[in-house]
Amino acid sequence: MLGISDPWVWMTYLICLIALLFCGIYGYINWNKDSDDDDGKH
Amino acid sequence: MMMTVSTELTIGIVAFYLVMIIGIGYYGYRRTKKVEDYMVAGRNTHPVIIALSYGATFISTSAIIGFGGTSAQYGMSLMWLTVLCIVVGVIIAFICMGKRIRRIGKDLGALTYPELLGKMYGSKKIIYATGAIFVAAMPLYTAAVLIGGARFIETTLGIPYMTALLGFAGVVALYVVIGGLMAVMYTDAVQGAIMLVGMGVLLVLTYIYLGGVTAANSALDSMGSLVPSTLSSMGMTGWTSMPEFGSPIWMTVITTLVLGVGVGVLAQPQLAVRFMTAKDGKSLNRAIPIGALFIVMMTGVAFTVGPLTNVYFMDTVGMLAIDAAGGNADSIIPLYINSAMPELFVIIFMLTLLSAAMSTLSSLLHTMGTTLGGDIFARMKGVRYSIRANQIGIVVMMIASVILAVMMPGSIIARATAMFMGLCTAALLPAFVHGITSKNPSYLAAKWSMTAGAGGWLLWAVFCHLAESKMLGICHALFGVDSLVSSPWCYLDPLVVGVVLSVTILLVLIPMDKHKITHEDQMRLT
Numbered sequence A: 001m002l003g004i005s006d007p008w009v010w011m012t013y014l015i016c017l018i019a020l021l022f023c024g025i026y027g028y029i030n031w032n033k034d035s036d037d038d039d040g041k042h
Numbered sequence B: 001m002m003m004t005v006s007t008e009l010t011i012g013i014v015a016f017y018l019v020m021i022i023g024i025g026y027y028g029y030r031r032t033k034k035v036e037d038y039m040v041a042g043r044n045t046h047p048v049i050i051a052l053s054y055g056a057t058f059i060s061t062s063a064i065i066g067f068g069g070t071s072a073q074y075g076m077s078l079m080w081l082t083v084l085c086i087v088v089g090v091i092i093a094f095i096c097m098g099k100r101i102r103r104i105g106k107d108l109g110a111l112t113y114p115e116l117l118g119k120m121y122g123s124k125k126i127i128y129a130t131g132a133i134f135v136a137a138m139p140l141y142t143a144a145v146l147i148g149g150a151r152f153i154e155t156t157l158g159i160p161y162m163t164a165l166l167g168f169a170g171v172v173a174l175y176v177v178i179g180g181l182m183a184v185m186y187t188d189a190v191q192g193a194i195m196l197v198g199m200g201v202l203l204v205l206t207y208i209y210l211g212g213v214t215a216a217n218s219a220l221d222s223m224g225s226l227v228p229s230t231l232s233s234m235g236m237t238g239w240t241s242m243p244e245f246g247s248p249i250w251m252t253v254i255t256t257l258v259l260g261v262g263v264g265v266l267a268q269p270q271l272a273v274r275f276m277t278a279k280d281g282k283s284l285n286r287a288i289p290i291g292a293l294f295i296v297m298m299t300g301v302a303f304t305v306g307p308l309t310n311v312y313f314m315d316t317v318g319m320l321a322i323d324a325a326g327g328n329a330d331s332i333i334p335l336y337i338n339s340a341m342p343e344l345f346v347i348i349f350m351l352t353l354l355s356a357a358m359s360t361l362s363s364l365l366h367t368m369g370t371t372l373g374g375d376i377f378a379r380m381k382g383v384r385y386s387i388r389a390n391q392i393g394i395v396v397m398m399i400a401s402v403i404l405a406v407m408m409p410g411s412i413i414a415r416a417t418a419m420f421m422g423l424c425t426a427a428l429l430p431a432f433v434h435g436i437t438s439k440n441p442s443y444l445a446a447k448w449s450m451t452a453g454a455g456g457w458l459l460w461a462v463f464c465h466l467a468e469s470k471m472l473g474i475c476h477a478l479f480g481v482d483s484l485v486s487s488p489w490c491y492l493d494p495l496v497v498g499v500v501l502s503v504t505i506l507l508v509l510i511p512m513d514k515h516k517i518t519h520e521d522q523m524r525l526t
Helices: A007-029 B007-031 B035-043 B047-058 B061-074 B076-108 B113-120 B124-157 B161-209 B213-221 B248-267 B269-275 B281-317 B329-340 B343-380 B387-407 B410-437 B443-463 B466-472 B474-479 B494-509 B519-524
Strands: none
Touching: A007 B076, A007 B281, B007 B124, B007 B161, B007 B343, B035 B161, B035 B387, B047 B161, B047 B269, B047 B281, B047 B343, B061 B076, B061 B124, B061 B248, B061 B281, B061 B329, B061 B343, B076 B113, B076 B248, B076 B269, B076 B281, B076 B410, B113 B124, B113 B269, B113 B343, B113 B410, B124 B161, B124 B343, B124 B387, B124 B410, B124 B443, B161 B213, B161 B281, B161 B329, B161 B343, B161 B387, B213 B281, B248 B410, B248 B494, B269 B343, B281 B329, B329 B343, B343 B387, B410 B443, B410 B466, B410 B494, B443 B466, B443 B474, B443 B494, B466 B474
8 A cells, every 4th residue: 555565564554544533533522521520530 | 963054044043942942931930820830730731732742742852863763774663653652642641541640630639640649549658659760760861862952952053062961951941940831831832833844844855755655655665675684684574564573673663662662651750740731621632633643743754754764865875774874773864854855944853853852851850850849858848849849859850860961871871761661661550540540449459560560670671681681781790691581582671571560460459459548548648
């Protein structure tokens, strides 16, 4: 893929891209969540 | 390193940059009113600043120059470190740990990493033990950052090494001492933005010069037969392929570089403190996309451009990158920048490296100083944290780090950096994760997990892992050999052994402990 023949290497770029997308979507979905979680519990 | 731009222009731009950074540090000082501002930036930091500060602290000059050069030697298999950096260093760190660290830190009123860990287990001993590890070992890492920064300034500005070292240390200490974590994080954010621009341009220009993404990667892919015999005999197969499974290079790349740094990120106190500066979980949610982009751009670009320098040097001078750099992997990226990039970019990249060095140094200084001044000194005197005690702590730790930087050879310090990160991970990470995930954590399990992690790590480092055991010489003095285990196990990083031990002890002892820590126990410790 894109000139890299070993799938174990090009897979890293794919995983990074998917992880970046996940982070973007996570941030968007949770943009206004968790604003009042100060209930003292953990 | 040699920069090809004019000295006057370089000095002018660096002077402007330093004035800007000190100005931002002064702004942080003006906003610092109470000790909580100084220690955790008032627990009210903007998400973008959290994300950029986290990333800029994580990525030092050595991550770009050192790891970029290492990837030029070992190839794109290091991209697995980028995968771990984003999955562990951002997704797990922010979502699974960061929100808990922030909430528990605020609930227990903790202002530092040792205090957070100690309060979770209601134990002053843990505060002192963790503080002692940081105060004893962190100056080694700080000295390495100082040396890297000073060498870079020396060659870029053409000034004597000692002047560069003292000037670099002095400027950073100035804004850390006066402005605390607010100054550190605001300057980090600006420095992080500069780093983002620098690395982004580097990636784009590299692919443009090498004829596009597919053409450049294909050229590197076809260079597999040029792998030096010394490396191919140790398992290297090419720059766009993984080393042979279980070979010495595979062990080094995966256990030391990928796991050591990729998992070790979770145990770094200067990073964990960033979560305690967030106002709420919402701020961390918003910081995640920027943090992820930053980490991918820093490490991913370094591990992509690094190997591709082989194509460039083969095309231009008929040599592999490591040969073109005279056998010094740390010189590969600077040599490539000077040879291939336009003058304007050389300046941008210089500011990128300066920013990487300053942002990491400032955060380390703040963490060490607050540990010494707050967790150890003020606590032993029986007084609550004071800004003055922390300022004194920062100055003392800076002086200690400068002395180390002057006295110790660079090779030992670089190894000591990896040792510090490994020790932190093996000794502290399992107990820390147990503390933030359990409502009633077990002090017994944490205490023995920390002891086993540190002990296992130490024994493997001294007697088995060649990189440390050979340097220390204790194994050779006692047994007449550099390592008690044979290849490939002598390449297995002590971090793996330490973490396996500390996790096992923790899991065995948790169900056996009948006296778990309650929230009252935690709140009792002041």
